[in-house]
Amino acid sequence: MCAKILVVEDEEALSRLLSYNLGKEGFAVGVCADGDDALIAVDEERPDLILLDWMLPNVSGVEICRQLRAGSQTREIPVIMLTARGEEDDRIRGLELGADDYVTKPFSMSELVARIRAVLRRTRPTIAGDVATFADIVLDRETCRVRRAGRDVHLGPTEFRLLDTLMQRPGRVFSREQLLDRVWGTDVYVEIRTVDVHVGRLRKALNRRGEADPIRTVRASGYALDETYQGGPAVPRKAG
Structure with missing residues (x-):
């Protein structure tokens, strides 16, 4: 699978871990450490899916998700939110903003990959299919x-x-x-x-x-x- 995934995560260790493991699964991975860079990256080349940290410097993940859903060229890009928040209200808020799924830290890599593939099957079937x-x-x-x-x-x-x-x-x-x-x-x-x-x-x-x-x-x-x-x-x- 060569779906392009943009990882937006300011924790460097986690960002490297995600890039390495998703690359092993066959994904093409791009990485951004803050919201401003993420918006530029999305504008330059549309990813097939975005892994978006809830808490980011400068522009928050919440605001990025809102802007993506408001843009005519970006509203269809699937988004999976990554966050340490586990409360039900926060999960609901993320989904109401337009996120396609919500994964709470810490998470297993196998679970995350399964969630990514499930979202891609639903939103990008020509990419996710075998x-x-x-x-x-x-x-x-x-x-x-x-x-x-x-x-x-x-x-x-x-x-x-x-x-x-x-x-x-x-x-x-x-x-x-x-x-x-x-x-x-x-x-x-x-x-x-x-x-x-x-x-x-x-x-x-x-x-x-x-x-x-x-x-x-x-x-x-x-x-x-x-x-x-x-x-x-x-x-x-x-x-x-």
Whole structure:
């Protein structure tokens, strides 16, 4: 699974723990330590889910949740509140503000991951599901297998994550920087041209001679899955 999760938590030890464990579960993880940075991060790249601490410096988690639900571009982003507060009134207040779930500290990582997946299944079914389909391409996240037009496509782990990311939003243009964050992670230094190399490998594995290329290169921008792709052979271009 390559869903992008934004962790908004000012406790550094807990933030590192969440980033490490969620990364092991296959999520792409971004981290912010305060509310101001979180709002900027959400504006720059929409996460698929936000883990939001209730008590934060500057802008509180409560206010962030309120602003997210008030914004036309952010109101659908699922939010799970993290807090040490355990009183029923506080839980109700968090849910009334628009939070999708509420986890009280301390919590087990297995419980949190289960809550994340449950929310994603409900709000982002195409991401949370084990199988993604685009035209004649089928990607199975549980078995890490890819098939195109009924035949197996053999991909390395990086190419698999790259294809998974593109298939989550067909037609969306991902910049090279966005692909670096989602596929390699924010804590790993990788040269930008590495993205081009792995896209080339993905194309080589995915496309047999005569088949249409489902990956579209957008000059000076990045890559996308071509929404006009329907599967099958390449369509010859008309002369002139």
